[in-house]
Amino acid sequence: MNGSDALLGQFLAHIDVERGLAKSTVKAYAADIRKYLGWLDSQGIKDLADITSHDVEAYVAALDKAGESGRSKARRLASVHEFHKFALMQGVVVDDVSARVKAPKANGHLPDVLSIDEVTQLLDAASMGGSDDPVVLRDKALLEFMYATGCRVSEAVDADLNDVDTDERVVVLTGKGSKQRLVPMGEYSIKALQRYVSLGRPQLEAKAKGGKERRAIFLNKRGRRISRQSVWEVVKMAGERAHINKPLHPHTLRHSFATHLIQGGADVRTVQELLGHASVTTTQIYTHVSPETLIETYLTAHPRAR
Incomplete structure (x- = not known):
């Protein structure tokens, strides 16, 4: 043209x-x-x-x-x-x-979300029974980090050691358009990260050739910053070990993070900030009501439901 x-x-x-x-x-x-x-x-x-x-x-x-x-x-x-x-x-x-020309209407498809029990199964499966293998420690810390923060896979890959304050239990994530946001981290993710950084990461870093990787939190088996493709593989393998029969990818943890916060009483604006969404409209997809909750509410609230 x-x-x-x-x-x-x-x-x-x-x-x-x-x-x-x-x-x-x-x-x-x-x-x-x-x-x-x-x-x-x-x-x-x-x-x-x-x-x-x-x-x-x-x-x-x-x-x-x-x-x-x-x-x-x-x-x-x-x-x-x-x-x-x-x-x-x-x-x-x-x-x-x-x-x-308007965009086609969405088909109403909701994001893939794990239940809280399924997330627990996934994270337990990643730890391989508490193994001290450096890759296992990394995988456990990585999945805990992603569920704790609701980060995008690119944000996990790009995260550096100095982005995390373990004392304050917060991390600075760099999202789309290089916009930064401060996200809290829970005790589980902090402990998994500390164990990996002290025991696992040094072993992975030692395998790097031509200079060590001093910045990245999550390293691959060659001591370099982990790739997006490797994160997909980590999630996939943990899901298989946990016997989770749902579509599973890194964004599933982000979807689950947001959904569980909303279900726990967090307001949409707060979740929007935590996710780094530019518009609250994007976040509102997580305000859906699960079929189970819908039925339970109906049975307990409707005067002639029983």
Whole structure:
């Protein structure tokens, strides 16, 4: 498409430098918009000024036909919206045709959440019976850390030793757009972290070649900062050992953290701050009522339920 590569480069620089979005977010925008531009090109549309709202709607329909989830379609359309707004701001087009295209309605799917007992099973399984193996100590501390703080997997990976104050039981997490927030840590996570840092981490750090990793909390078997993929594997293996038959991934712990806080009486605004959500709307998904709670409340509250 004529001039689209140059405009895309300018847009990515804008959201990276001027807006300060996280590198992973910039990368996601780039992938979404390249997919969009590629589809437009396949339809014979060679100029941004020639795009109509019907074209954008047709693109969303094509995503639906390709089997993409409602969440995925909404994210891709959000990227398209931002790109068109930028094109208008730069004077490349005279109208934002994407503004008239709304995101598909969510299907009401709730996030995967573990019960409190299942979280306990998962964390117990990670400890392997109290093993002093450095990798086991790391895995236990990592999962305790993620459930205690509700952090994103990237925030766990990026966490440094000096981000944690074990005396005050708090950690500074760096989230999207390099925004920092202070999150409390409970006794279980602090103890698991202290045990790992004193007994397990030195052994992992000693395996590093070409200089030790002095900053990162969580290290891999080669003494380097652990990767996102490795965290996924840690969660998966602990889930298998705990015999948890639910979809399990690092974000499951974040979902469970938020849901358990809400169920325990925490208000949505507080949970929003702890999660680092920019909008309370994002957090409100955790205010859902479980079917079990719904039935129990009905049976105990309705005068003719029994």
